[in-house]
Amino acid sequence: MSEQDDPRTPGSCCSETAGAPERPRNPPQLPALRYRFGTQAAFLRRMIERLPRPAPVAGAPRLSALTTRAADDPSIALLDACAAVADVLCFYQERIANEGFLRTAAERRSVLELARSVGYELGPGVAASAWLAFEVETAAGAPASVDVPRGTRVQSVPGPGQKPQTFETSEPLVARPEWNAMPVRATTAWRLEAGGVQLRLQGLSTGLQAGDGLLLAAERQPKVELEPRELRLRRELELRKEPEFRKVLELRKQPERRKEPEEWEFRILSRVEPRPADNVTVVAWREPLRWRTGAVATVYALRQRASVFGHNARKADLPELAAAVRANQGNAQVKAVDLDGAFAQIQAGSWMVLSAGHVAFKEKSSVRRRYGRFLHAAQLRRVELLSRADYGLSGKVTSLHFRSAGDLSDFQVRYTTVYAQSEELVPAELPASALVRGTAIELAEPRSGLRAGQHLIVSGVPSGGDGETVESEHAVVAQVERGGRVLRLERALQRAYVPATTRVRANVTRATHGESVAEVLGSGDASQAHQSFVLRRAPLTFVEDPASARGSASTLELRVDGVRWTETPSLHDLDAVRASYALRNADDGRTTVQFGDGRNGARLPSGVENVRATYRVGLGPEGEVAAGKLTLLQTRPAGIRGVTNPIAASGAGSPEVLERARANAPRSVLTLDRVVSLRDYEAFARGFAGIGKAQAVALWSGERRVVHITAALENGRPIDEDKKRALLAGLARHRDPDQQVLVDGFTERRFRIHARVGVDPRLRAEQVLAGVRARLREAFGFARREFGQPVSAAEAIAVMQSEPGVLFVHLESLSTGPAPGRSELLLLDESEDAVRLEVATA
Template structure:
């Protein structure tokens, strides 16, 4: 024995010291072995009788020692449950959901029950003759999904009334822009899939007062990505007129169906027709001082060409007069380095006639051209070629080739136009990746912009869509996952304090709400004797006359409706089945339907043809997990529902329903500081613009407006890694690789990552080495995300950036392992 009375040989109690931030408590003061050893030590202590000291050395087969062993078991059980009970009393160490729920309630925090999935439904109105012009789809109209393999049909209900018009079903974008053909243009666009223009044909391009003749080199009907258009390739231009004149004004393009010569082009040389009787009729003698030209001293009279009164050889019934009927006279240049001569003008009059001149006779077509008369280079009757029988080509517009961007869209006009405040969906194909895209927006303006066109102004910018694929769906209404249930909850009894009623179906639907700190509100309406009662967060602040109730969730997914006791909330009046409720059921992941799955109208309104969801459901959230609750529960104490510091913005955003990872940063843009909140949805999924707007509104309501606030969708950077593994021969190689893959996905998948957190090769190595069946592995090699210069690997560390200013405000980045980029090799040495 020591001076303090302690036996130095007696087993010591295990330490019950608990440093901060531990996930398990150490409060088991006596295990079975420790308790039995202490009892044996007590029996064998100095001063005990020889019989007891001898008993302490007996085996467990002795009945007395067996009794001690039984009490040691009792001590072990009591110590175990004492430790478990103590663990359930702390938020960090509790493992039971009910324990965490009750602990969180002491902080004024309720575990989030989840959020219903949201979707935009696009209705299609009937357009057949006799169909109503407008149909109202009432709020709460149910639409069911077509379930996939192993799924159950899900019901979504519209959130508001919707006026459906057939004219707003599918409004196409005006995918063309004015075509201004430059002097040296190498191509020309025509609207329409086919054209009678052939390679080698001539086109007359008229712009303002200048005209140019171009030669067609090739014809491409409906080139890739431009259905309904024809592209003409043009031979490189030569200067065919108009040099020095202004090349402006609207563009007009004409094609020609015929090519003709001027009457007299094949007239014989009058010198060859001179006889002894004299020269031919219609010729004249020309004096010449050149002795070598004795034979060339006669010519045809009036052999020149009036450029505004042409005589076409032959009968040309296809040549007509009119402002859109042109002829073009083309004449090769006298020398190779000189430009050809071109004269073009509209036809004002066409007269079929005959002529007998130049030793020729035959039918001609007189064509008078419009003035004003201008100086035209001398045309030669034998060399000039006349292009006639023209028709205009649809060349006023060309297809848009750049991606659609901005908040303004020019679409085909509808009657009536889309009203301001109307929700629409802009659908199309991504110009870069070729994938279908759906972008939701609200109409802020709709004005006519031309013949059968209107300019649509949206509250959000549309970006990255291929012009020919863009359509605006105008019959759009938001809907949420959940099915309406009407139920009599029970009978009121004024003698009972805090009466509790339970809806028979669960889980209770919760939808996003900006009026609650948690960002979600139940779809529940309770009436007592036909009078609507109000839901409140808690009853301790309610007065004795307040008709209020609270909703309390339990661990099996159900919910209880609890009323007051006459001091904290009014008592229920006594009555027979006078407590009724209208609520909706459905929440979380079951509502995550894909695009196009919602198509079954349970009650089809007259005049509605069909319904669909062009985009998948989004912004859903499952009931809060235990680990999330441990982090989010202290938020109420840290923030007191106010955003003062930058960290407060992050805490409140992370606790908002439907939000997964969140981060807040203070960014300097060169002129001012602003708070940038970056967030992603559940499991690091993409967030909709509606959720970002709701988070912004919720934060704006509880913060100082002095510092600007922006809420951005986070950027997920998928990285790859490669590692070689040596496995234990006792384990199958394929099974070990599957376990390694699963461990890395669980440790570095998007659902568990946070913004701006780096990834190191050492952290990956630790995860791989802890997998059962792995004997050794090489140092993992990290592969940075492609096309992201900011994410670099330096000394085995892959970094992600927070929100920052880089040519504009940039959202924070989140590094997540790409399953397709994970390569597991075999370690050979």
């Protein structure tokens, strides 16, 4: 005690001139009530001041004669001891007063009991959930499908300083080996392009060489395609010499029209290049294709090249090919042609091409051709080996009968080459340039059994990443198309994946954190009211439940004499025979099961160890294990090879902290289990299990009013799809069904601070600056900021100035950028150099 504060010092505040003590005042928004009427020194000072005054009780001796103020005097020592007692009593009185108000209570038990007074229970937390992908045995003799029962237990591989966490599947699963890791289609079918001059074929043993014929057919029955008709008609004009006829034909020729793309193409190969590295053969030709871009074609190699019977006869004996096949039968169309020689390899059903022209070869497999103007392609209906004598010649012929007719009047026997003995070749697929994105996934092969509503895990290297890191996300099948090859998703994928690295797992089910235990709680006694039992294991697992207004439900299943009793939030409104119980979570995390008294809720029937419970143990953020950690099967169904969690576990919530309870308890009486106003939507979302922050605003969609909720998880991350679905399902039970509601995450923005701080020279500068950094991170961290809340220079200076030892602050820069939007959260950058603090000398 200083000399100035010593009550025995003349002129001190406790002298005769000292005024009476003031009653404490408490303006609004104080973090704690001031309820003390004095300290030990103040009480001692006032008692010494009153020693010379008249006694308040008649007949009591006056103490004016007691003039000593020595501390070792027994009288003064007694007063000193009484002042200490008063100080202790005032301290506890102030603490009790603070514990009586929700805003100022510091003890969790006080907040818990105050919240219960309005029917609000502090949130017990919620267990993390994860998507498990099971791998089924694929060896010979393995089962075609495996039943994975509900409750299958999987344990995590703990990291340094961590404990293994147990998860259990939430629903049964039928797993198949073909669903383990399905590759997506990483290649695209080769399609013709207008102007194309080469083609990639699968394999290296195509047997092709330069000069071979190649037929590209789009239909089973390609049509005849000749040169433009005006060229043929000009030839007729030269024969007939009729001016009027020529005039008519010239009018028909105008205007000149470009030739339409054909339905088949025939080319003579100019180059054949095997590429062993890619296991493909590249073939090329000289004349560009005239096909429509994007058409799909069947490719045939025409292995046999032959001439028409009579090609070597005397010139005077050679007719056109049509006359060589039939004997002047009017306009009847030709349906057969005879090859010069026996070709047993040509089979019915194969393809052939007639070319009115010939090909001249150079050395080294290069080709120079004089390509005929007329071509005809057809599929063979019948092939016959015959003997024929005509044009002064005789010999074996191969008679080819067509499936389709054609006008062959322009094909001269001597100059017609027949390409036959077709063999289908497989074009090499091209690497897919399109990324796996959107709402459709095309698998490399069709997979049977896939159905709408099935859960998937899509894994792959995202586009724009480092090219190595594999990311995963959850998806749900909305529709299965093309026999199980194309999967339509309920929602678009969040990322775009490189096809060659993408795999789709369909043996997927949901699992939640917590280990199942069975326990005998005790024996019922019908003579006791409000009988209760405490669960031996803690904490009791609560899992996500959209049907609950709080978004969570306990995993406790309680049976009395084998009959299951139901859980209720409160026993207050129950009748006398209702077989229900209520749960109460203590401050230490243990859970008490409480039963009725016979008026509000039924009493327990008497019995020996007839109250039994099954529940799960495990809760909170420790269950948010990283991706790939849930790999230890504690219960292994037959046929299951392994399991993993491609996505990190999420959605966990800690038991409700005091700050959240202070805010959420009053909101419980605002909604009263119905959601109408924007304030109700925000209060409901904030109180939902696992949600750490929420904001509701009204938007106009152009047609109607929409409630838009921006939400964040307790761990500071934007709300994920699973929690979003759960929140919307919970809102659907309490809101107007005609009101459209949208739930989205937030965009995080970071800012930096550079300041010069004046530090009290009596203190260590590094300690003061460390305290300033801690205050900044606390004030501008996730827990303290709201969506759309800006940061001002004055606010930043005030936070830094509040640290003891700071004399002044000169703010050099505050890089906050533009004002944050409604769905943006402006936080202090967490990097080490985000807060640059320098000691100012003046």
